[in-house]
Amino acid sequence: MVKITFVQEDGTRQEVEAQPGLTVMEAAKTEDVPGIEAECGGACACATCHVYVEPEWREAVGPPSEMEEDMLDFAFDVREESRLSCQIRISEKLDGLVVKVPSKQF
Amino acid sequence: MSDTNPLQAGDDETGALIETDALIIGAGPCGLFAVFELGLLDIKSHVVDILDKVGGQCAELYPEKPIYDIPALPVVTGQELTDRLMEQIKPFGPTFHLGQRIDALSRETDGRFRLTTDRGQVFVAKVVVIAAGGGSFTPKRPPLEGIEAYEGASVFYSVRRMKDFADQDVLIVGGGDSALDWTLNLQPIARSLTLLHRRDDFRGAPHSVDKMRALVASGAMRLLIGQATALHGADGRLERVTVKTKEGEEQVACTRMLPFFGLTMKLGPVADWGLNLEENLIPVDTEKFETSVPGIFAIGDINAYPGKLKLILSGFHEAALMSQAAHRIVYPDKKLLFQYTTSSSSLQKKLGVR
Structure with a gap:
């Protein structure tokens, strides 16, 4: 199992354990992490599972694909470290990953 | 068989009142399959959708994404599923009214329903089928x-x-x-x-x-x-x-x-039609999939009942049972004979294969 920490706007941290092979969005939904809506269910067709990857994890997580970059146009307050969590596949090398949940999904 | 292309029909609204047996709200997979199940029972449908194309979420959100849980189709994309459903319902010649949203619903004195779109098109229907999925697509x-x-x-x-x-x-x-x-x-x-x-x-x-x-x-x-x-x-x-x-x-x-x-899904005007709602879903019974208002049915992702699964295949089943109940309203004096498409001459005639 891989540990992933979701940090809310107010600093609340929630650590979840997830099976490699799932996506970060699925890990969040399984544990009811607030602020991850995933309206489209993981099809990279909305932008409501938007997260900010903490700086030390950006290299391991990698950049968004072109399709994801397009979909990020629909997110609010997009930053360099923005990703859609449904497009981050969990692997052993992401054990300890920390992502921030934005103040708003829309 | 109808020779009109259902995708083009209905593009030019004349504004004249349209009378129909069934008015289906939503052209997603469940709304499309409802055309089929109703059609087998001689119930004619008009279909309204806010998107400018048929297929609902399958066409708007994931046309290229494979779906793996449609019975007998090990893998099918959202667009292919839509295309196949359109092929399947062709014999019943539904008319589509795309790019429109039903804004108002009221009851006529004769018990039928009067529905008006945001573009002013008026329908009078014997039954209403709400197959609106996650609600109407609205700008974010x-x-x-x-x-x-x-x-x-x-x-x-x-x-x-x-x-x-x-x-x-x-x-x-x-x-x-x-x-x-x-x-x-x-x-x-x-x-x-x-x-x-x-x-x-x-x-x-x-x-x-x-x-x-x-x-x-x-x-x-x-x-x-x-x-x-x-x-x-x-x-x-x-x-x-x-x-x-x-x-x-x-x-x-x-x-x-x-x-x-982009677009997001909102329940929209459905909330104002006097139907019982539970957390933005429409509760129905599991025999007829009828709402709290007799004659208005709800199928697919938008309905709620104990054990509900938001799967396309559930919506297909719901469409079949809803149609049986709709038949009793549209043809109150006709006895409904249960028949199989494999053997019934009359069903095969309707399908244009005999």
Whole structure:
């Protein structure tokens, strides 16, 4: 199992354990992490599972694909470290990953 | 067999009242399959959808995504499933009314339902089938504080009348075709036009991007890379927008704003039709899939009952049972004979295979 920490706007941290092979969005939904809506269910067709990857994890997580970059146009307050969590596949090398949940999904 | 192309039928609304057996709200997989199940029972359907194409979420959200749990189709994309359903329902010649939303529903004295779309088309139907999935697709509202106050006067999510933008300082936000097309269309009539996008890459058609860049190069409009963070104005009239750019913050003077951030699903006017609702879903029984109002049915993702699974296959089953109940309303004096398409001559005739 891989540990992933979701940090809310107010600093609340929630650590979840997830099976490699799932996506970060699925890990969040399984544990009811607030602020991850995933309206489209993981099809990279909305932008409501938007997260900010903490700086030390950006290299391991990698950049968004072109399709994801397009979909990020629909997110609010997009930053360099923005990703859609449904497009981050969990692997052993992401054990300890920390992502921030934005103040708003829309 | 009907020889009309269902995709084209209904494009030109005459405004005349349309009487029908069934009015189906939603052209997603469940709404489409309802045409089939109702059709087998001689119930004619008109279908209304807010999108400008059939297929609902399958066509709008994941046309290319494979679906693996449709019985007997080990893998099918959202678009293929839609295409196959359209093929399957062809014999029943449904009429589609696309790009329209049912806004009002009331009851006639004879017990039928009167429904009116946002474009003024009126239907009178014996039964109503709500197959509206997650609700109607509506433009996403950027989460900018106080934006509601400007909507309809300064902030618009679509262009209904171009003249509303004439001689205005227009700010268009987004990087897709809607943003680019309206940039090109409004630039000649606007007093000034700024296109705001978060990056210097555009999803829209390359030739539109080229045209836009040419306008920028000639000084006819401005392209700004950044994101809107606050709106400023008074009494519903927008005056300027704060934009965060790489360099810092900038104030963009504007009197009109067109944000294009895609679509989201909202329950919409269904909430005002006097139906019982539970957490934005419509409770139904599991024998007829009828709502709290007899004659109005709800199938697919939009309904709720104990054990409900939001699967396309559940919606198909619901469509079949709903049709049996609809038959009792549409043909109160006719006895309904249960038949199989494999063996029934009359069903095969309806399907045009005999």
